[in-house]
Amino acid sequence: MDPTSLDFQEALSLITEGTSVESSIYVPLLQECIERNSVSEAQVIHGHIVKIGTHEDLFLMTFLVNVYAKCEAMENARKLAFRVFIEMLEVGAYPTNYTLGVVLNACCLMYAIGLGKQIHSCIVKYDIEYDTSVGNALGSLYSNCGNLNSAVKAFLKIREKNVISWTTVISSCGDNRDSGMGLRFFGKMLSEGVGPNEFTLTSILSLCCVMQALSVGSQTIKTGFLSDVVVGTALVNMYNKCGSIERASKAFVEMSTRTLISWTSMITGFAQHGCLQQTLQLFEDMRLVGVRPNKITFVGVLSACSHAGMVDEALAYFEMMKNEHKIKPVMDHFACVIDIFVRLGCLDEAFEIIKKMDFEPNEFIWYTMIAGSRSHKNLELGFYAAELLLKLNPKNSETYVLLLNTYISAGRWQDVSRVRKLMKDEKIGKLKDWSWISIKDKVYSFKPDFQFRPQCEEADQLLADLIEKAKNHGYEPQGDLGVTDEQDEETTFSTIHHSEKLAVTFGLLNTSNAVPIHVIKSTSMCQDCHSFIKFVSILTAGEIIVRDSKRLHKFVSGCCSCGDFGSLLQLFLELNW
DNA sequence: GTAGGGTTAG
Numbered sequence: 001m002d003p004t005s006l007d008f009q010e011a012l013s014l015i016t017e018g019t020s021v022e023s024s025i026y027v028p029l030l031q032e033c034i035e036r037n038s039v040s041e042a043q044v045i046h047g048h049i050v051k052i053g054t055h056e057d058l059f060l061m062t063f064l065v066n067v068y069a070k071c072e073a074m075e076n077a078r079k080l081a082f083r084v085f086i087e088m089l090e091v092g093a094y095p096t097n098y099t100l101g102v103v104l105n106a107c108c109l110m111y112a113i114g115l116g117k118q119i120h121s122c123i124v125k126y127d128i129e130y131d132t133s134v135g136n137a138l139g140s141l142y143s144n145c146g147n148l149n150s151a152v153k154a155f156l157k158i159r160e161k162n163v164i165s166w167t168t169v170i171s172s173c174g175d176n177r178d179s180g181m182g183l184r185f186f187g188k189m190l191s192e193g194v195g196p197n198e199f200t201l202t203s204i205l206s207l208c209c210v211m212q213a214l215s216v217g218s219q220t221i222k223t224g225f226l227s228d229v230v231v232g233t234a235l236v237n238m239y240n241k242c243g244s245i246e247r248a249s250k251a252f253v254e255m256s257t258r259t260l261i262s263w264t265s266m267i268t269g270f271a272q273h274g275c276l277q278q279t280l281q282l283f284e285d286m287r288l289v290g291v292r293p294n295k296i297t298f299v300g301v302l303s304a305c306s307h308a309g310m311v312d313e314a315l316a317y318f319e320m321m322k323n324e325h326k327i328k329p330v331m332d333h334f335a336c337v338i339d340i341f342v343r344l345g346c347l348d349e350a351f352e353i354i355k356k357m358d359f360e361p362n363e364f365i366w367y368t369m370i371a372g373s374r375s376h377k378n379l380e381l382g383f384y385a386a387e388l389l390l391k392l393n394p395k396n397s398e399t400y401v402l403l404l405n406t407y408i409s410a411g412r413w414q415d416v417s418r419v420r421k422l423m424k425d426e427k428i429g430k431l432k433d434w435s436w437i438s439i440k441d442k443v444y445s446f447k448p449d450f451q452f453r454p455q456c457e458e459a460d461q462l463l464a465d466l467i468e469k470a471k472n473h474g475y476e477p478q479g480d481l482g483v484t485d486e487q488d489e490e491t492t493f494s495t496i497h498h499s500e501k502l503a504v505t506f507g508l509l510n511t512s513n514a515v516p517i518h519v520i521k522s523t524s525m526c527q528d529c530h531s532f533i534k535f536v537s538i539l540t541a542g543e544i545i546v547r548d549s550k551r552l553h554k555f556v557s558g559c560c561s562c563g564d565f566g567s568l569l570q571l572f573l574e575l576n577w
Numbered sequence: 578g579t580a581g582g583g584t585t586a587g
Binding site: 167170265267268272295335 | 578579580581582583584585586587
């Protein structure tokens, strides 16, 4: 009988009956265990391998380590992976490079950095850091644990770097927020004559999202692999994140197959761009073709409702998610619903939801509550939320700016002094307000009041002109308020030279009006910049996209995709403390 | 036949 012609269950029962089978049957069976996420079946096969004495087969045992490492069904499965490795050592096997790679990958999946480092020392001792599979596995271990430096070091030590080595280091850069370095590695890879594959391209598209490097992404994709569903989804996602909803829809429509993730990417894209109707329509289309939404899809749908202020719709989708799709709401879903109530000024309803939730609210929920309390003049609730936020997030400069703004605008100087003292004690630094603009794939960075900018005089003149013109259209600058507290510490707000104003002005000088301006910002936008850029989008009749630390703002004809409520923005961002 | 890819608002 040819064992490979058996189906999984038949083959498994042969093994349990103790029938002798050829060792070639184990690999496809174990492979199927990974797909079925079935630890118990893998254990049956494992037992059999040991029983008939095949356990000295290095390849087979290495594969078994891999199976246990990849099964997430049982908490102990991954511990089994290490036990098999130790058993291998105990029978006197000398681990091959592949074995070490697999074990490192198990460490990576379990975030077992300590154990990974021990194995790394063995690798150094054996002097095999140069080996391709060992180096690649080391690279992904360090990358997964957030240590980009060590990941790059591991990559550089590989003697014969293959496409997987390059892809690993490029995606490490993306995962660890150094897109610039990722793109440089990509350039180096091409110059060394290594051709990218669909895996590399997906990682590159993801880097381009962060960099707003639309044209790098568009050019990259000409290399091919468009038929790959993951590449297609990454492309849709890149266009969305770079603010081009039109190109994203085009890429989405042109895909030959779509997975749940593809649908969810496009739904989320419409939501971020403030297109409620398209979001809901696409959600319906998805259901009609029989793809079941998951919790992330519902985050997209609910956030679209929140941008549009549609509370009844949001609650209906919330119920649909629970009842029809049996998805248990998580914090993200509650946060969307709370956000809608806050935007509409229904703070009590929002607070009721917080009280009824099964979990402790996270910092974003308190952030929303504080901003809403401030704009809807419910100071006590605002202070309450602010103190809770401080407890949750005591190291973040933005939290303190929010708190100080709240207390200063209420004239509560005792609290202002207390917060200032806390900041000193906690060694909280000044907010790092930076903006970047990408023009013809070159990235220019700006910080507030930066004196040595390119085209400084020209840009300042243009900014002054724009402010004047915007004022004629009804713009009321909110910066430059002098506030004196009881300790006579002069606190001034200067929003005129916030980094995004400088970046947008520089963009206007250096791009044609037909091209949208893309700015990325390190903190969240302040109310003044938000309002100013709305006027600029009227004055220039162009599109301006600012991706700040909290959300995407696409300004067209005086409106912003974030819902234009304005109430959930920082009052001012800069304080001289 | 062991290593690398895509979705989460606020």
